[in-house]
Amino acid sequence: MAIACNEHADGFQSANHERKSTLTHALDNPFWSSLASRHRDISIRSGKAARYPPDYAPFLGVADTAGVAEADLQALVGSGETVYLLGVAASLSDAWQLEIDQPLTQMIRTSPIDLDEGTDIIELGLAHREDAMALTALVYPHFFRSRTMELGRYFGIYRDGRLAAMIGERLGTDEFQEISAVCTHPDFTCQGLAQRLLGMLTNDNLRRGRTPFLHVSRQNTHAISLYERIGYTHRRNIDFWSLRRKSADA
The missing domain is CATH 3.40.630.30 (Gcn5-related N-acetyltransferase (GNAT))
Incomplete structure (x- = not known):
């Protein structure tokens, strides 16, 4: 609904700017x-x-x-x-x-991604936990624990009965959602699986009113290039x- 009164509109914009500043600060910690x-x-x-x-x-x-x-x-x-x-x-x-x-590097995406997600992405649950633990231990070690998947939703793509790629949600507030554990099994790289998963979860969170963000090592130039190609932008070094x-x- 349009606001006819300029004074009210300016007040709304000021309050909205203050809210966005507060929310953005949440990503600094x-x-x-x-x-x-x-x-x-x-x-x-x-x-x-x-x-x-x-x-x-x-x-x-x-x-x-x-x-x-x-x-x-x-x-x-x-x-x-x-x-x-x-x-x-x-x-x-x-x-x-x-x-x-x-x-x-902390990266963020504020608009939907135009990408064909396909039909083979499934939500991962307890029945898939061992497969997820095995994949993350192989390519995403150190920070994925036995109950990490309970912090948010996780999704994956299976090929020949094996978990070929996965993605998930970890940190989050009401306004922001961290996308994490973006990983592909070495036997299934260069097939665009991680890109499809990232596009799906990015768009889904935007539809839910949450702005997706992620963290990547500044030394991982391959991953940074992938995120930039799909439209994520650098927010800050952290x-x-x-x-x-x-x-x-x-």
Whole structure:
């Protein structure tokens, strides 16, 4: 419905701009944003810090760089354990080891993709979990855990009884959805499977009113080229840290 009054229209545009700025800021601290909203019910929290249960993901988020008490992190991270932070890291004592794990590129898509999705994409469930675990262990190691698939929806394409390619949803808020675990078995590369899956899930989230985004290593130029070809654009560079709580006898 059109707004006839310019004063009201300007007020609406100002409020809408402020809302978009707030929502975009959520992507600067993705772990915390997701743990404080979409995944709040499964988060383990202490003060201004929260983490995923280890069987979901080894990720921890903090509200900001300065306001997190070290006691809160001690309540969440066991002695000798390593967790990962994205975008925002805490300032800690030498009882912790914080290192850049890898620099990432955060990419985003705000409009639908004109792409033939095909008819062989299926939603993956518990019956497909072992296949998904095997594929991610082969080409997407480290961060995919036994219950990661419960963080969102996952989809795949089978060829000759094998999971040839898959994709899924991981971090998210009401407004944004991270697309993750985009991977293809080495026996089925160069067939456009990942591109079809990415197009399908991108368009589906846009229809649901959620803006899709993803993270990719800045060294993975092949994946970045794929995402750029399908219309994803660079939003920002974002640091990915490993954080280890030193053991008492270290």
